[in-house]
Amino acid sequence: MLVTACQKSQLEISLNSKSGSTATGFVLLNEKNNTVYLSATIRGLDAGTHAIHIHEKADCSSDDGKSSGGHWNPTFEKHGAWGSENGYHKGDIGNFEVGEDGIGRIAFNTNEWCIGCEDATKNILGKAIIVHQGADDFVSQPSGAAGTRISCAGILE
Numbered sequence: 001m002l003v004t005a006c007q008k009s010q011l012e013i014s015l016n017s018k019s020g021s022t023a024t025g026f027v028l029l030n031e032k033n034n035t036v037y038l039s040a041t042i043r044g045l046d047a048g049t050h051a052i053h054i055h056e057k058a059d060c061s062s063d064d065g066k067s068s069g070g071h072w073n074p075t076f077e078k079h080g081a082w083g084s085e086n087g088y089h090k091g092d093i094g095n096f097e098v099g100e101d102g103i104g105r106i107a108f109n110t111n112e113w114c115i116g117c118e119d120a121t122k123n124i125l126g127k128a129i130i131v132h133q134g135a136d137d138f139v140s141q142p143s144g145a146a147g148t149r150i151s152c153a154g155i156l157e
């Protein structure tokens with residue numbers, strides 16, 4: 001009997017505040033059976049709706065987070081809501097809600113990503129997680145008009 005080894009890797013990365021915000025947290029990324037599971041907890045947010053995306057470079061060095069580049073879009077689609085038939089970036093995770101406690105929690109999973117595989121249209125290593133001050137409208141190009149980048153984490157091992 002042949003037992004196929006399942007690919008498995010896990011990383012935990014820190015979100016650091018940007019653009020003068022107080023938003024910090026961590027993101028756990030875990031790959032199991034060709035699915036990547038993302039879970040994040042972020043504190044110090046303003047109440048309301050915030051966007052979270054994968055941007056194209058694991059470079060959080062600039063104060064405004066713009067060093068991370070635009071949305072990660074390896075398949076050259078339009079910006080949109082995840083799963084939209086009109087197209088979406090592989091980094092278009094979406095929006096999450098924050099209450100008066102300023103804490104946001106995100107859980108997301110997809111088989112359209114991998115952690116460190118050979119397929120450049122799936123590999124999220126070397127990219128960045130960005131949290132925005134505003135909400136993604138899923139329509140405005142190229143990035144959903146989500147406003148200032150308030151927290152950034154490079155996806156690095």
Ligand SMILES: [Cu+2]
Nearest residue numbers: 052053130132
């Ligand atoms: Cu973004």
Ligand SMILES: [Zn+2]
Nearest residue numbers: 071079089092
């Ligand atoms: Zn996008």
